[in-house]
Amino acid sequence: MQICTVVDIAKSVGASRILRGFAITCPVGNPSVDEKDEKAYRRKYVEKALQMLEHPGERAHVESLG
Numbered sequence: 305m306q307i308c309t310v311v312d313i314a315k316s317v318g319a320s321r322i323l324r325g326f327a328i329t330c331p332v333g334n335p336s337v338d339e340k341d342e343k344a345y346r347r348k349y350v351e352k353a354l355q356m357l358e359h360p361g362e363r364a365h366v367e368s369l370g
Contacts, residue, residue, distance in 0.1 A: 325349075
């Protein structure tokens with residue numbers, strides 16, 4: 305399982321599950337929102353990643369948060 309913004313690199317190293325991140329500088333966050341919304345945004349990424357780990361991984365399976 306890998307959360308990243310440059311999906312091609314994750315695919316090239318053989319990640320089975322890839323969650324597309326927000327930006328290179330902050331893959332699981334959004335610094336343009338206030339602190340409360342930022343915390344909720346990060347929680348969504350963690351929950352999505354955990355959900356992806358519940359199922360068998362397929363080679364280079366990519367999902368987005370939305």
